[in-house]
Amino acid sequence: MSDTNLTPAPIDWMALLPIIGVTATGVIAMIIEMIRPRQTNNAIVWCCLIGLGVSAYFVLANWSRPAEETFGGLFMNDRFGQVTQLLLIGVAFITVLFSEGYLREKRVPFGEYYPLVLWSTVGGMIMVATRDLLILFLGLEVLSIALYVLAGLKSGEKRSQEAALKYFLLGAFASGFMLYGIALIYGATGTTHVTGIGELYALRETLVDRYPFNVLYAGIGMVTVGFAFKAALVPFHMWTPDVYHGAPTSVTGFMAAGSKIAAFAALIRFLDGAMDLSSVWLPVLTVLAVLTMFLGNLVALVQRDAKRILAYSSIAHAGYLLVAVIAYSKAQGMFDVEIGYGTVIYYLLAYGAMTLGSFAVLSLTARGGREGTLLEDFHGLWRRAPFPAAMMLIFMASLAGVPLTGGFVGKLLIFKDAIAVDMLWLALVLAVNSVISVFYYLRIVLAIVVREPDLHPTRFAAVNPGLFAACGICGFLLIWIAVAVDPFMKWISPPEQHAIELRESPPESSVE
């Protein structure tokens, strides 16, 4: 919190550099397209890749700084934010890497595509690096508005248009809830910073008669709705299958991985602030988690379209992630259990890699402006494109939680956390669900590996080096994090001396 309202807070350029880097890359990409309209997009792709690499370097340059809030409390510079920013940059990197061939085959205009992907990433990076609800909302909107456009980028295609409109209307609707919720929290606490929630709760004894409980709780409920929409939790998930289905496949991959990472990271920040109230919202989230896992998996079973299967699978994975978040939050209130955010990050990374990778493989069916995403359209992919098909096996194995993949270790970690906080039944629900999910992942595997193409085989796009590299990176990551769990967890966890103080509060507010 700032000293007075007259002195502007000092600008911490260092912390801001990654965000500036990605934004500037987007601007440069747009300028390149302006200079050389409708020509090859190789220059843009290289510019984006280099820009993202540089931004990642900027994140690492901040790596050893102590965790602190800058910009008068608007920006949180800590390991959690840095790691999630890196994840988002990585997601954008891989999306840019594999979309070139897809955009060409699908005849999607690429001039808008790359800058929008980058700016959407910027929105996500803002979301994960702030503990101020208003800035969080701003980041969310930057993320979403770019995605609305991206979803409808194939403007001649009815499905793409429909996806964009649905996403836009429902997204704006959810934003309304979130914003109203923020307004109520602001009303109750006088600040939009998440710590305000906890501080107000701490004062409940001294303010018995004029304690604005109801306003605060209503606000938290409404903000939860906003998060639940973004993270695709049941019953706020309904846009997900349609939008994932209708949007261009590379956008779907980016949306599924990027916006979920941002949403869950921001959710953790928010819940950290509201930690003292966890007895109130934990039951809500638990119900949402159970619903999400079951609905996602059950409906995925009866789908025939590979993109929809993966859309429902991503809903189910949101449920698993929510279990991890719940375990993390619950452990903060327990004295004898210590659970860091490591599990959530680990699963977000695994989820991001397997989702992006599998959508990259799915994008191979686009050819000559058309795209078939039914399971039948993937028959014989094994023959045409052995490497992506082999990587797809890894992605599916990981999504299904087969041992020796990141997905398995991630589920194991969540399982362990859930048991540690005495929620064995929730862990069992997760286990049962991951068994159900094997069936539909197997269908994709069978479609790709076992079954022969029909009489009129789908024509697959040629595998371009970008896609090859993207699949390879994702596949390698999934195996690598499964083997090197411990180094990875150490790498992402906060350095001991600057561990995030979860309920950090200014010294004068320390309440008896």
Place this chain on the structure above:
Amino acid sequence: MEGIPLAAYLSLGAVMFAIGALGVVIRRNPIVIFMCIELMLNAANLTFLAFARYHETPLSRIIDPNDTYMTGQMAVIFVMAVAAAEVAIGLGIIMAIFRSREEIDVDKLNLLRG
């Protein structure tokens, strides 16, 4: 203005929000739906402003009251900017659909389902 209690503004905001939310569910023209969403955003704006003007936070020992006022007013500017961006995008999407279909009834947009 002093004569009107805070509760009046909050109630007006709540009613606007509810009307907006119901409108989203009831109306079939995407432009009208979007107007209803604008109504919801403006309800939030009104709430922000009312709180900023009236409210004395119980946390005033911790938080500078000036900050409180400023946050609410700043929020409104933010939201207006965001809403403007949404209008631009939303109308663009709706226009694109209108051009290819000649009608914009959201109930006729259900190619994607199941």
Place this chain on the structure above:
Amino acid sequence: MAIPVDSQHWANLIWAVLLLPLAGFLFQAAFGKKITDLLGESAGRAVLGFMAVLPIAAGFLLSVIIARNLGGLEPEARLFITTWFNWIDLQSLQVPFELRVDTLSMTMCLIVTGVGALIHLYATGYMAEDRDYPRFFTYMNLFILFMLLLVLGNNLPLMFIGWEGVGLCSYLLIGFWYQKIENAKAANKAFIVNRIGDWGFMIGMFLLFAVFAASQGVIGEGELRYLSFDVMFAHAQEVIPQFGPVVITAIPLLLFVGAMGKSAQFPLYLWLPDAMAGPTPVSALIHAATMVTAGVYMVTRCHIFFELAPVAMLVVACVGAFTAIFAASVAFGQTDIKRVLAYSTVSQLGYMFLACGVGAFSTGMFHVTTHAFFKALLFLGSGSVIMAMSHDQDMRKYGKLSKYLPVTYFTMLVGWLAIAGIPPLAGFFSKDEILSKVFSSGSHWAGQWGGFNPAVLYVVGLVTAVMTAAYMTRMFYLTFHGPEERWRNLPVPAHHHAHAVAVTGEAHGPDEHGFFLADEEVARRAAEEEETHHELGPGHQPREPGFTIRFPLLALAACSLLGGMILAGLNPLAEMFGAETPHFFEVWNEPSAGAALLPAETMFRTEHSTEWILVGVSVLAAVIGIAYMRFRYAKGLPEDERRLRGWRRAAGMQWYFDAAMYRLFVEWGGRFSNGVKRWFDEGVIDGLLVHGSAWTVGAFGKVFRKTETGYVRTYAMTMLLGSVLILGYFIWVVSR
């Protein structure tokens, strides 16, 4: 406790045993097609076949060396754990990639590599004509790899990888001839039924995980490795009872559900007979000798959890005994030679669980071993017969084959007598030992099992022994003996299209779940199949197959003939004469499979005279079964075999169990929910469990799917309702 192994120790050879099949698998997968292209079809196949057998045979030799070294140690020292790297390494949990070298795992390892090498050799001959030769050996080597991982892994996650891996290979190999739709169906059935078992196994595993995670403090040293078997077993006795009787019983029962699925116990046996659709070497290796015994192995490996719960032991024993007699009865109604053997496998697996259920785990393993010998022999022999008879598997068309197939005849003779339990062949020793231990432990269990009289188990086992001898005699005489060569009476096969039509015309299975081929593909395959298909006709002249098939038969016949005597150290015979000769196999397995908590010393003790009587009774049982059936079948095909009637017809249909399940869950259920769920008949596989679970889950999916209407306003409405509920909840909390 486990002895840490330094890098020079001979126990590290076990890694080579594990990595050899991996190398073989990679070689086949990477170069299979290239080598046949390069060297030509026949030379390429010779090289590939050699390269497929080599790693398994080498693995066997290495295993022999390890086992010999292990045998040279003191019994307590016969356990080594060798770790490669820390697979999962967290603050509170370590799961190393570690292998366990002890007598139990080496027993299984020797069976898997030894029998596996012989069957691989056999398969080079059997599959010589197959167009997917490299693919076959790719799967087979992969199977050996996973099977070894299953038996050697020293912690539950590793074992589970192996467990799932062998299931996958089994699925791939059952459906190997995927041109035929029934193979694909069988593969699916196997997959789905096994998933049900795996649910049990997984939940049991998670329960163990939870129990040990919660008691880390109690464990002390090695507390991070609490999923490793050595740590688990060492502390099971102090940790598990703290969680009360429900957990004590639930853990072994859930594990046993997993074993039931993999080892085909009633009611999860449904998949195994259908799995015979795969190539015969697969039936011999996976569905008789090794994979299906994984359940028995797992129960034996985790025996301490079972010993803690007498109720679970009762369940294991009863399920085993019932499966044994049930499957034996079904075998009488089978006319397909491989299906007779399949039900006999189910029945013998029942015997093994019966032994485990009364606490004689090492005896169960003994039967696993001898069964691996004689059942692999019988399957390979039947494969040789099937090859000689143009792939027609109906025994009623055989007869007098001893004249044409002398080697097959004599080797199968050994197998037949061995499974029937005629001394001194292998099957006699293990089966007699199971029966005698069931009998002698009766007094111990009578007190533990409440009102249940353990003598019932002995009687069931004995009756099953009579039945086993009988149906195997039927099979043997129908195939090899009799006055006439019955295929000579068959009509001359018209070169017809009926076959192709039959394949295509069939409903194309549960495409609902996306498992099968498209119609056009099926038609194309069927047409291809027809070109190469030979029909059995009167002019057919059976011929003995070549060396690669005869050698494994002879080797396995030698094992079936002598294996029992050698492993048992002739003990039952010697003991009758008062000598206390140690039972070699039991002594060998004592450190790893001997009862940990049960009073094994006293509970199986019997008088010598009783022992005599028991041996006599079981030999008598075998002789009665053989004599009666020989009398019936020596004269040729009895009239009632042409169309099975009466009880045998019912038995042949698994006492209508399969059909009842089908009707109960598919037909009646379908009628019940007609109209609403027209999709019911879209995706019909047969069998309850297949349907039951797939149906319920699918139904939910369908219902929820309906909520996704595609209308924005519905979505907005749902969101609004959701937020009202959430807000309502929060407000309720405030007002409370």
